[in-house]
Amino acid sequence: MIDFSGAIGVIGAGVTGSRVVEHLVATSNNPILLHDQDLYGAQRLAAVHRSRDTTVSVVDFDAVATASVVVLACGSPHAPLAQKLLARGASVVSLSDDVSDVMELLNMHEQTQALNKVLVVGAAASPGLTGLLLRHLETSFDSVDEAHVAFHGTGGPNCAVQHHQALAGQSIGWHDGEWLRRPGGSGRELCWFPEPVGAYDCYRAEMADPILLKRAQPQLQRITARVSARRRDRFTSRLPMMTPPHAEGGMGALRIEVRGFRNGSRIVEIAGVAEQVAQIAGVVAATTALFVQRGQVATPGACVLGQDSLPNSEILRDILAGGVRLHQFVGT
C-alpha cells in the first residue's frame, strides 16, 4: 500500500502539467497524484518519472482530491473543479488565465475561507510571475502607482487557444479608479523582451493580469496588459484558429514595467524573463503548491501571487533556484 500522506495532486498531464510534475519531482519527496482525462498521456508522464525517488501515481478524480494541495494545470474552466476539490478538503493552485474563470475563482474567497483552505488564483507565468515581479520591484520604490505587463509566447495548445481568443476579446485595464474596457488588438506598443526574444509589437488583449495585480496591490492607479501578436494574428483573431496550435510554443517572455516615486523623483523599473512559457508556468505553480503544502501560505481564502499575506520573496527565490532567470532592463 502506497502512503499518500502529504501528497500533491496535479490535474493535467499536458505540456504545463508535465513541467509541474517535473519540478515537483526535482525539488520534493512528496508523492504525486496525477490525473488527466487522457489516461495514456498521464501514464506516459508517470512512467518517465518512475525510476526517481518520488512516487508519481495515475489516479482518478476522487483519489486526486485526497491530496493536501492540487495543482490545476488543465484547460479552463477551473472554477467548477476547484469547488469540488475544496469541498473534499484539498487546497488548490490554479494556473487559469481566463478572465471569467479567474473572476469566478476570486469570488470563491469566502467559501474557501470558511473551509480553512487556500486557493491560489493565477499561479502561472502571466498572471503569476508578474505579481511576484511587481512585488519584488516595489521594494525599489517609496510608492508605486503603475504596472504595465507585456507577454510573448504560448505554453501548450490550450494556452495557444486562450492567446488567440484574448486578441478578439475586450481588454480590461485599471485607469485612475475605474476599469476601462478597450477592444483587443488595439494599442500597439513595441516592447523589448529579454534576449533571445527581443522586440515584439504588443497589443491590448483580454488578460487576467490587471485584475490579479489590482487584487495584489490595491494602491495601483494604472494597470495594463498587452500580448505580442503578428499582423496575421490580429487579422484572424475573430475567426477560428486556421491551423491547429503547436504541441508547445517556442521561447516566450514576459516583462513588467513598474512606475512610481523614490525620494520624490518619478522612476521606472522593468523586469523580465525569457523562457519557455510552460516552463515558467510549471515552476511557478509547483513552487507555489509546495509552499501551500508546507503550510507557508497561512491565510485561508482565495489569494494571488504578490499580495501581502504571501511569502512572495521566498516564493520568487525558489522559482529562480528552479532555473528561471530574471533580468532587469537598464536604460530609458
Place this chain on the structure above:
Amino acid sequence: MNFIRRVLMVLGIAGIAGALLRVRGKSEPSTQRGGWRPLNPTTDSSVDQTSSQN
C-alpha cells in the same frame, strides 16, 4: 437590385479599409535605449549589460 449591389460594395470597401487600418500603422516603442542585465534578488549581484537595443 442596384441598391443592394451598392450597399454590398460600400460594405466591402469599408471592410477592406478597416482591415488595412487595423494591420498597418506605426509602433510606439515602450523603451528607447538600453539593455537587459541578469538580476538575482537573493544576492543582489548584477552582471554588466548583456544586450543593447537601439
